[in-house]
């Protein structure tokens with residue numbers, strides 16, 4: 783696979799997100815309002831933190847997409863605006879569920 787032109791190795795059965803993290807890439811998009819970095823968080827398809835463009839398809843969840851030879855990852859600008867996150871995904875404006883979003887604003891999120 784490639785991530786923004788860089789080769790990314792993947793093991794059989796790995797998700798796109800797991801392969802990126804194994805390659806040392808821990809964030810690949812930013813939130814709309816504050817430009818905060820986002821990558822894997824829940825790892826099970828719930829939080830939408832891991833949205834990424836895969837082979838030109840925007841807003842795929844990296845934790846759910848199986849890695850495969852030849853995939854192009856992160857070709858589009860991965861910001862909240864570019865991904866079109868928000869109401870269309872049933873998530874807050876930065877792609878996270880509302881409970882997590884409010885916890886983050888209160889400083890209670892598990893990661894900054």
Ligand code: FES
Nearest residue numbers: 823825827830845
């Ligand atoms: S890491 Fe939460 S949906 Fe992918």
